[in-house]
Amino acid sequence: MTDTNEAEQRARRRAAVNGCDKVLSDGKRPSLRERLSQLQVEADAAYDLDGPPDVYGDGVVAELERRTAGLLGTADAAFFPTGTMAQQVALRCWAGRTGNTTVALHPLSHPEMHERRALSALTGLRSIHPTRERRLPDAEEVRGLDEPFGTLMLELPLRDAGFVLPTWEELTATVDAAREREAVVHFDGARLWECPPHFGRPLAEIAGLADSVYVSFYKSLGALSGAALAGPAELVDEARAWRHRYGGLLFQQWPAALAALAGLERELPRLESYVAHAKDVAGALAQGLAGEPWSRVHPSIPHTHQFQVWLPYPAELLDEAALRQAEETKVSVFGGNRWFAAEVPGVSVTEVTVAASALEWTAEDVTEGITDFLRFVRRELPYPAPPARTSPVS
Structure with missing residues (x-):
């Protein structure tokens, strides 16, 4: 990706996330004036x-x-x-x-x-x-x-x-x-x-x-x-x-x-509440990903208010799915965070940060949000989705 395209994508991500009614990870990015x-x-x-x-x-x-x-x-x-x-x-x-x-x-x-x-x-x-x-x-x-x-x-x-x-x-x-x-x-x-x-x-x-x-x-x-x-x-x-x-x-x-x-x-007095809520968020994400082969929430019980999510799709596809979810539904699960290729071929990873914007998300909201995100992922796939498994990977 050229520098110009990267700048355009960054601007698109910021506009998409800031236009959302709800953002789970990391929150909105304020303007310089704000x-x-x-x-x-x-x-x-x-x-x-x-x-x-x-x-x-x-x-x-x-x-x-x-x-x-x-x-x-x-x-x-x-x-x-x-x-x-x-x-x-x-x-x-x-x-x-x-x-x-x-x-x-x-x-x-x-x-x-x-x-x-x-x-x-x-x-x-x-x-x-x-x-x-x-x-x-x-x-x-x-x-x-x-x-x-x-x-x-x-x-x-x-x-x-x-x-x-x-x-x-x-x-x-x-x-x-x-x-x-x-x-x-x-x-x-x-x-x-x-x-x-x-x-x-x-x-x-x-x-x-x-x-x-x-x-x-x-x-x-x-x-x-x-x-x-x-x-x-x-x-x-x-x-x-x-x-x-x-x-x-x-x-x-x-x-x-x-x-x-x-x-x-x-923020320092609030961090304890973020860490506690991260455990609920991680559990709800794992539940929503239960049928997705090779998915992983890591650690399954977060040690802090941040953790990783792994999915078996190219990073570019997952980035696009995240953008489309934000633009079309005004709800963003992963905020402005990017996806990156993981050590395992064909698998990508992103980071989730549970802070102030995430506190309004119930476990049901999170599961619904990640389920909807997967719908956008499948819409971007150039090939049929792999068969669902019957038990989650923690």
Whole structure:
């Protein structure tokens, strides 16, 4: 697809979803004017807007850092314009402190999948993989690594495996195993905010297992952009120095910081309800897909408020079916999310995010919506649909 066609499709998706009466996954995408109006209202409740804008990280940015450290129970936190930069800096700092440039992490983790090999290109770090299973490494796999490593990085949840999490007992055992290997532990907690319901532990207790934690403000919290690296004061001080070297010390960042503070006020208290409702949504989707061969809702019981849906059709066909459902019925199950080819030939996968717009959907609404979506899928098929099975795949 050319850049022009891609832009046209993106505009069509946005118009289709924003024209819907009901959107299950991810919600509608506001215009720039709507986003500015929303930010002014929400930020007014989160911070004193009569104060001056920030200058090189003071003011509202410093306040965001203070609140983030308080929520995570760490000594300090530093704001970064991107999570990629925050994580690169964290792993670089730990390599210098441990004297070991090897990082143990999952091959589906963000630095391996979405950062263009920045670990090696920018910092000279090297990665090793304790496991290739579609889950985080367990304690025995960490103990069994046949070479030393300075840092174990754990992505909580592991997005590209289906937003999956270990149990609390498994997580603590894995952390203990890393410490036995005299390694430090860093959490890629871009979506750590929604993990407490799964673990049954408060946010600060989860973050307290690691030596450092990165969190995102636009993922889950709905901010414009930005991230934070939290941990011991000495580490965060060093991270601020590297942030400057990496070009991350911006003159003013108040829009991003205000949106992050608003997200902490507005979305953080709601995440528990989103996680609970995601279980109902996933169950209803599985019921609606029960007769569809090779379909899968993964995990069958979501660990957070996000999960995957797998279907045995080309991604382009599923994208078109989603668009036509939105345009013709004013109801969208998958929102603006795209479908992508999965590892299994002939199968595609998409992500479902259960947030504010999904709370009005009952289980019956979800089952009806996915059943209707399949009708649009079959309408797009150039060949007869495969025979239905009698039992669902979880």
